[in-house]
Amino acid sequence: MTSLVDRYVFTALRRIPEQQRADIDRELRASIDDAVDARVDSGEPFDTAVENTLLELGDPDKLADNYANRPNFLIGPELYGVWRRFMLMLFTTVLPIVVVVNVVVAIFGEDPQVGDIIGGAIGTVLTVGAHLAFWTTLTFAVIERTGLGKADLRGGAWSLKDLPKYEPRAISLGQMVTYVVWPVILIAVIVVQQFTFTDTPVLDPAGWSLWWPVLIALIALKALWAVWLYRQGAWTRAIIVANAVLAVVTGAYLVWLLASDRFFNPAFDWTTDNGTDLLSWITPAAIVVTIIGTLWDVAEVTIRGERARRGLPTKVAGTGNTYKFG
Amino acid sequence: MTTDATLASHLQELRRGTVVVASLIALRTPGYGYSLLETLSEAGFDVEANTLYPLLRRLESQGLLVSEWNTDEARPRKFYRTTDQGNAVAETLSGEWSRIDRAINDLSFTHPGSDK
Incomplete structure (x- = not known):
């Protein structure tokens, strides 16, 4: 029958690298025997002395971890x-x-x-x-x-360079990318709709000689404006005015195209199944949407820009606080 | 966490490392595991066997202790002795301990607690 000490030592050694086992086995047994002897000398019966010594040494798995000096965590x-x-x-x-x-x-x-x-x-x-x-x-x-x-x-x-810049005066890189991506998508849609999506293009193909290139240029200017704002690093009156002018010119141009029936392709089948002519109400709707969108753009950018430009308290993303800068 | 548990964790934090200094100093006279455990607890160090024995092997692998099996007696024992390098480390560590002790005293002197 294996003794308690044997069982303890075997259990501990199980989890110790092989090349260290023999030495630790010998040393651990000697240490246990020393402790047991000391307890017997002070009057404890032998069996109780063994039990108390092993209890004091504690969980053999933990002892093995201490010996093997391995990390007991997955990611430090x-x-x-x-x-x-x-x-x-x-x-x-x-x-x-x-x-x-x-x-x-x-x-x-x-x-x-x-x-x-x-x-x-x-x-x-x-x-x-x-x-x-x-x-x-x-x-x-x-x-x-x-x-x-x-x-x-x-x-x-x-x-110190790793500290984020919280100044709301300029736009972040992410905002700039958003400002640039939308015009790019819009331009892509204008070009691609000529060839795919529908058998007949929705936009008037006659416009490719002049109107569409001008519109694309205006939309591209909006993307350039965002890059300019980002590079400038701060809202200035020039930037705010430039956006307003660009928005109004683009909006007015779109309204003119729509109102003069140069926008949608008349060759496209605009009649629905029950015989309504979609074009007759899509054109005014598009004009209204364009005007609202233009006003919104001008107002939003102007208010945001003016607040930042004057250093009025602005919400700082991620902190839930408003700070006054400058 | 209760106050007792908090105190226990702070005490453990404070004592961590003191066993190393104590062992390196005590083993200037060669000794084996159990004898060192006795020496340290007599000297007032609250150290447990299951941390001391692995620690000795670790210090040996770092070159601060050397060991030798003594088979002259009936029970073979592994004797550890502090190396020159271990001595130098012990000097530095106990010097640091004294410095911290002085610093704490100075701080307590200039910032006395209330007597109530």
Whole structure:
């Protein structure tokens, strides 16, 4: 029968690297025997002395961890922050994109069923989410243990340059990109609709000789305006006035095109199934939308720009506070 | 967290590292695991066997201690002794300890607590 001491030592050694086992075995037994002897000398019966000695040494698995000096964590404090940011990005950006793409593909696929699409979306969230979490964590755990590329992941030492700029006077890079992307999409749609979407183009093809290039140039100017604002780094009266002028010119040009029937393609089939002529009310509607949109653009940019320009308190994104700058 | 648990965690934080200094100083006279445990607890160090024994091996792997098996007696024992490098580390660490002690005293002197 194995003794209590044997069972204790074996249990501890199980989790110790092989090459250290013999030495630790010998040393641990000697230490236990010494402690037991000391307890017996002070009057304890032998069995009680053994039990108390082992109880004092505590959980053999923990003792083994102490001997092996291995980390008892998966990802240490050094990498935890990077891991957390990475996971957050994956789950708030990558996962939604994957799910949306899957849903869109399913909708345009053959015989789409609402139930199947919802079920598929849930399945995608679970499967892709589990894969993202598992492989990311595994990679970080391997890096934690091998130390490979740890320094690169942490990035360089923190410096004052890493502090975000909270000044609301200029637009952020993200806002600039948004300002640029919309005109680009709009231009792309104007060009592409000539060839696809419908058999006959919606916009009047006659305009390609002059009207559409002018419109495209005006829209492109809006994108350039955003780049200018970003590069300038601060709202100035010139920037605000330039936007207003550009918006009014573009709006007026669009209204003129619409009102003079140069905008929509008359060759397009505008009659609905019950015989209504869509063109007769789409044109005034488009004129109203253009005017409202233009006024909105001018008002929004002017108010925002003037507030920032005069240094009035402005909400700072991410802090929930208003600060007065300048 | 209760006050007791808070105190315990702060005490543990404060004591961490003192066992290293104490062991390096005590092992200027060679000793084995259990004897060192006795020496340290007699000297007033609250140290447990399951942290001390692995610590000795760690200090040995860092070159601060050397070990040798003594098989002259009936029970073979592994004797540890502080190396020159270990001595230098012990000097630096205990110097730092004294400096912190002085600094705490100075601070308590200039910022006395209330006597109530």
